[in-house]
Amino acid sequence: MHMKKSWLxxxxxxxxxxxxxxxxxxxxxxxxxxxxxxNFAVFINGKREDFKSPQYYQEVNVCSLHGATPVSRVHMHDxxxxxxxxxxxxxxxxxxxxxxGWGIGADYLATPDTIYTAxxxxxxxxxxxxxxxxxxxxxxQTVIKDKDQLLVSFGNELSSDLAQQAKSIGSxxxxxxxxxxxxxxxxSEGPTTSERLHHLF
Numbered sequence: 001m002h003m004k005k006s007w008l009x010x011x012x013x014x015x016x017x018x019x020x021x022x023x024x025x026x027x028x029x030x031x032x033x034x035x036x037x038x039n040f041a042v043f044i045n046g047k048r049e050d051f052k053s054p055q056y057y058q059e060v061n062v063c064s065l066h067g068a069t070p071v072s073r074v075h076m077h078d079x080x081x082x083x084x085x086x087x088x089x090x091x092x093x094x095x096x097x098x099x100x101g102w103g104i105g106a107d108y109l110a111t112p113d114t115i116y117t118a119x120x121x122x123x124x125x126x127x128x129x130x131x132x133x134x135x136x137x138x139x140x141q142t143v144i145k146d147k148d149q150l151l152v153s154f155g156n157e158l159s160s161d162l163a164q165q166a167k168s169i170g171s172x173x174x175x176x177x178x179x180x181x182x183x184x185x186x187x188s189e190g191p192t193t194s195e196r197l198h199h200l201f
Contacts (some may be wrong), residue, residue: 008130034178035085036086037083037172038145038150039148039171040082040084040086040149041082041167041169042151042153043154043157045154049111051081051100056100057077057078058072058077064134074091075099076107083172083174085169085176090143091144104140104152105140106124107135109124121156123156125162126155127162128148132162139152147171147177149173
């Protein structure tokens with residue numbers, strides 16, 4: 001009888017211990033998420049594109065999709081026209097422009113209305129983090145990195161013009177990385193109950 005009680009206590013203790021571990025695991029689960037920012041600017045024939053249309057900006061609920069759809073992978077918010085929100089690994093600048101309804105390649109820039117192709121007088125100038133990649137690299141295939149600063153400028157600008165345009169890009173990506181403002185998809189929304197339960201086993 002005494003032995004039976006001992007086994008019951010031991011079994012009960014093991015069950016309680018396992019339950020306690022599961023509760024702790026449930027409560028503390030924090031999935032790895034990708035969320036960082038970059039800055040950019042686009043100039044066409046010397047005029048900066050302001051991206052005024054609401055079609056260029058996503059609601060905050062797209063952030064909860066954790067990069068599951070093309071637009072949840074990379075987008076803009078709150079009519080802030082120079083900040084890119086990245087929510088997945090290996091997202092390219094080409095994907096970002098595609099989500100805006102634009103296109104970009106080695107020698108062209110496509111808006112929803114017009115395709116600008118490099119010719120003798122005009123070219124697609126690309127500066128990434130101050131480095132001139134014009135004619136060297138297809139920016140559309142380049143992965144967006146944290147705190148990148150991209151200038152896309154189509155026209156016949158001089159290097160001095162490009163330097164001025166690059167200064168206007170802004171460097172607010174680090175601020176967006178640090179802040180917890182859910183209205184702009186910053187910070188973590190936290191895992192769902194379903195994700196927590198899935199993580200238990």
